[in-house]
Amino acid sequence: MCHHCDYKSLLEQSGLGASENRLSVLEVIGNNSYPLSAGDIFKTVERHSAINRVTVYRILDVLVDHGIVDRISTGGRAFYYGLAPNSHHQPHSHFYCKHCGQMDCLNPESLSVDANLLKKTFPGRIDKVEVRVDGICKNCIK
Amino acid sequence: MCHHCDYKSLLEQSGLGASENRLSVLEVIGNNSYPLSAGDIFKTVERHSAINRVTVYRILDVLVDHGIVDRISTGGRAFYYGLAPNSHHQPHSHFYCKHCGQMDCLNPESLSVDANLLKKTFPGRIDKVEVRVDGICKNCIK
DNA sequence: AATTTTAATGCAAATTTTTTGCATTAAAAG
């Protein structure tokens, strides 16, 4: 749960209307300590207010397009969504458990990437460098 | 195109029968300089010999399970497949162009990851660390 | 305040990618 983010102004700062649904989706993502799938988000929002699955997908697209939320690819089939790095959240990588499918955020200090040389020499445009660690989480390993 | 890999013995060393189809799939993957989707692989193999799409998926599963091929997640919907690192191919990361969907292999020197601290402290099992760079490739940027 | 325009949402259906179940063929072992 994030005490620093004001989701309403996060939306407004990006020129997005802060509709009920957008706020709900963003809150579910932001208040969770690990990334969630679109399906997870849908189920969670749906518990408290009526929303359509497609609306969730569309809101996620908008949030990702505006850089508020990050779309994170797993070693599985679905994308997961988490708050994009901002002044309160530094960039970090993720762990994906191939047994239970849960993603966890990794401590930024435990893993470092140096892409400076690439950024200097790459002939295209680089938008993001995603690091994902795959394996079996401590709960599933037993 | 890889001149060093003997695909037949790669299969046999893993205790896998070197069927016509398995060889075709592995050759398509190995002779390509960048990872391909299951669909790409299917279409390519199909040009020269009759094969079913499902067979391609099953062969890919077997090859991944035996560590011959790596399943690489993209910023898009489908998985891509490339030769797993071995004595002739050192581990490297990939670039994914979100416009045309092509993946490219990045020079291992241009990007370095240090996961030592994570490996020491992580309470689960770590199988692989995948680094993917997303952006727009030089062809699509024009 | 009524009307027009734009933005957000819903619903049904389609698409894409991958998986499953079961039948068939081919290869290996006995």
Added chain:
DNA sequence: CTTTTAATGCAAAAAATTTGCATTAAAATT
């Protein structure tokens, strides 16, 4: 030559996401 196992094919299902079009809600304009 027969039995067993491995590999493949085909049809259908499943999962995740996307599309098209209708509807409602909000914002802007008259």
